[in-house]
Amino acid sequence: METNKPRRTADQTIRALIQHSHRGPKDLAVATGHRRPTPGPGDYLIRVGAAGVNFADVMQTHGTYAGGPRAPYVAGFEAAGEIVGIGADVESPLPLGTHVIGTGPGSFAQYMTMPAAGVLPVPTGWSDAEALGMVLNWTTALAALKPLGGIETGDAVLVHAAAGGVGQAAVRLARHYGARVIATASPAKHAAVEALGADEVLDGRHPGLVAEITRLTGGAGVDLVLESVGKATFAASLAVAKPFTGRIVVFGAASGDAAVTTHDLVFTHHAAIKGLHIGALAREAPSVYRSLLTEIEALVADGVYPPGTPQVHPLVEGPKVLRQLEAGTTRGKHALDPWR
Ligand SMILES: NC(=O)c1ccc[n+]([C@@H]2O[C@H](COP(=O)([O-])OP(=O)(O)OC[C@H]3O[C@@H](n4cnc5c(N)ncnc54)[C@H](OP(=O)(O)O)[C@@H]3O)[C@@H](O)[C@H]2O)c1
Numbered sequence: 001m002e003t004n005k006p007r008r009t010a011d012q013t014i015r016a017l018i019q020h021s022h023r024g025p026k027d028l029a030v031a032t033g034h035r036r037p038t039p040g041p042g043d044y045l046i047r048v049g050a051a052g053v054n055f056a057d058v059m060q061t062h063g064t065y066a067g068g069p070r071a072p073y074v075a076g077f078e079a080a081g082e083i084v085g086i087g088a089d090v091e092s093p094l095p096l097g098t099h100v101i102g103t104g105p106g107s108f109a110q111y112m113t114m115p116a117a118g119v120l121p122v123p124t125g126w127s128d129a130e131a132l133g134m135v136l137n138w139t140t141a142l143a144a145l146k147p148l149g150g151i152e153t154g155d156a157v158l159v160h161a162a163a164g165g166v167g168q169a170a171v172r173l174a175r176h177y178g179a180r181v182i183a184t185a186s187p188a189k190h191a192a193v194e195a196l197g198a199d200e201v202l203d204g205r206h207p208g209l210v211a212e213i214t215r216l217t218g219g220a221g222v223d224l225v226l227e228s229v230g231k232a233t234f235a236a237s238l239a240v241a242k243p244f245t246g247r248i249v250v251f252g253a254a255s256g257d258a259a260v261t262t263h264d265l266v267f268t269h270h271a272a273i274k275g276l277h278i279g280a281l282a283r284e285a286p287s288v289y290r291s292l293l294t295e296i297e298a299l300v301a302d303g304v305y306p307p308g309t310p311q312v313h314p315l316v317e318g319p320k321v322l323r324q325l326e327a328g329t330t331r332g333k334h335a336l337d338p339w340r
Contacts, residue, residue, distance in 0.1 A: 012036050015338055016109035017318045019075045022063030025322035028075055030315055036111045038085075043113040044093075044100065045085030049128030050312060051107040052078035053334040054136060054165060055254055058326045074106030075318070076336070078136050079114075080128035090116045101131040103279075108318055110338045118282060120293055123300050123307075129335050130307035133165060137333065138305065139292045140278045141170035144226050144249040145177065146295075147288050148274045153178030155223035158213065158240065160204055160233050161254060162196075163189035163331040170226050171196040176304050182213060182222065184233065189331045204233050213240045221246060225271075228252030238264070241271035251276040254328070308333055314340035 016034040021027040039045040057075060059065040080101040086093045093116060094100065102119035106112045122131040145151045157174045161167045162183030174181045175197040183193045184204030193201045200216055202209060213222065213236070221242040227234060230253025238260065241248050248271050260269065282289040299305040310333035313321055317336070324330050 014110040015315060016074045016106065017076065017315055017336070018072055019061050019069075020072050022061070022071055024061050025058065025319045025326065027071075028061060028319040028322065030318075034074065034109065037106065037113045039087030039113045041087050041089040042115055042117065043087040043104070044083045044090070044102075044116050044119065045087070046079060046081040046100070046102075046104075046112050046114055047084045048079045048107060048110055048112055048338050049081040049099065050079065050132055050310070051076045051109075051336045051338060052080075052132040052136060052165075052310070053318070053321055053325060053336060054078060055252065055325060058322050061322060069105065074109050074112075076106060076108030076112075078103050078132065079107035079112060080122055080131045081112075084111070086116075087113070094119075094121065099128060099131075101128075101134045103135060108315065108336055108338065120297065123297075126307045129310050129312050129337075132310050132335050133169065133308050133333050134296055134300075134305075135293070136278065137165045138169045138173075138296050138299075139289070140166050140251060140276070141173050141226070142292050142295060143278060143281055143288075144251055144276055145170065145173055145224070147292075148249045148276055149224045149226070149247050151177045151179055151224060155179045156217055156220075157181055158222045158225045158237065159183045159198070160225075160227060160229045160237070161185065161252075162193045162198060162201070164228075165333045166228060166251075167193075167226075168196055168332060171198050172304070173299075176299075179224075182216060184209070184229075185331075186328065192331050204229060204236075209233075209236045210239045223247070225249070226251070229255050231256035231258045234258030234260075238269045238271070241269070243270040246271035248273045249276055250274065251278075310335040312337050 060068040099122040100119040102114040104114035157179040163185040181198045183198040225237040225248040232255035
């Protein structure tokens, strides 16, 4: 077996987006002479075809992502591309030339390494860019809805930031599992969320949000909340979750942190609150994570999960895309092409 030998180029330097400080995306810049990584034990070396942009990338540029890289670092952590090298100790490796989707350090670059255990083959007939989101957005949405959220047919499910990368996957999946979906998004993004099949789309920042959800559910509230916005929506999420049977799965805080006290839980808010980090789930509950990947592959095979349609930008536009994601002005999935 060929190991540690990337094909296609003898050049050991690559183009990459480097984050130089923790002052945000403004200190992210393209470097042309960056050293190509070599795959360590258990890793593939990937020729990146398309790199996924995620809200966590924004947090990393501020140094606020727990356990994230310290500047200077090659930015990005999600990509799809071709296996061009295989490190030691990879069990039953996929053949060189296979296109895979996965996560690893430094995806905003022409080459990166990925732990082989976490990758999925790019579905047959899909491009690298179309596969972005499979192991991040969709697994996070699926984990929040199923193993953590316990979604059941007929549940009322509230999905915040429903026009975003994870949000769009969550709306599609919740509808697939037979839920009634109440979604929130900025008004300019409502049409996109309606097109995904959400039953109601509301402005998550409207002061009448709780009253409107209460009205829509006949006073009963919702069975499940997918909470990723934090400060701007968490109080509403607590207020509309059904007492004792309701579940709130918290997996992000795009607008900043929110708090709940023990007093709140005893006297006011009686829904179950669960935390989710997909990387921690993969590490701490690997069999649950594997079952998520298996289900994602089945959803692809059944046509429930269609090829993604990310907006792909040249690498040099990475800082601008991250600024837009930070400002909440993007919709859907965005990606970078490191060869453009
Ligand atoms: N825990 C995990 O494992 C995990 C994995 C993936 C993602 N996440 C989290 O899931 C969330 C969605 O991630 P994503 O990558 O798909 O991003 P995204 O949803 O595409 O972008 C974030 C969205 O949050 C909304 N938002 C509300 N208040 C905001 C504010 N003050 N500033 C910026 N955005 C605001 C915006 O939508 P509106 O304009 O429609 O309000 C914005 O478009 C993020 O919180 C992310 O950290 C967590």
